[in-house]
Amino acid sequence: DQQVKQNSPSLSVQEGRISILNCDYTNSMFDYFLWYKKYPAEGPTFLISISSIKDKNEDGRFTVFLNKSAKHLSLHIVPSQPGDSAVYFCAASDTGGSQGNLIFGKGTKLSVKP
């Protein structure tokens, strides 16, 4: 049973516009959430994270929003650039049963068109 869900396999956005990638989770014990970006033939790279005690974290063009009551988080990229085209993975962890191990979603492929 999937604990972390990324329901959109792909997303296409025009350069300069906002990209919004969504992620839902089912385990209420998750207390830390991360986004990774992956280019073809490379390993995933850490992008941004958020603790469950916050509802927003911002780093340059990237902002992650957390809605705990809805068990939902989203990654906003503003403005989107062609170099942002990649697969984005959402991940979650808790310090309890999973020993802090990360549970990943299936990923969303973002295409930013010039």
Place this chain on the structure above:
Amino acid sequence: DAGITQSPRHKVTETGTPVTLRCHQTENHRYMYWYRQDPGHGLRLIHYSYGVKDTDKGEVSDGYSVSRSKTEDFLLTLESATSSQTSVYFCAITDGSREQYFGPGTRLTVT
């Protein structure tokens, strides 16, 4: 970039043969992980290690074993490779913080 290398980067092997993948880190991080990535499945944890000689199973550990005799090396072994183990394998490390840092991956094809 975190100092993580994986070898080999590509391997083609036949069903039934043993295969060992190596992950090497220069960061002296305590925790190391092996994942596999398959279309439609994202990243799934195979095994992880929280110190030398301390390892544990992840979500998809059947058919895999690991060893960690030194802090810097974490080996993943497929005792008898099967076609279902064709995948891209990633190693990751962390010093105990929640963020894990990934290696470049090994593409394994079992024919």
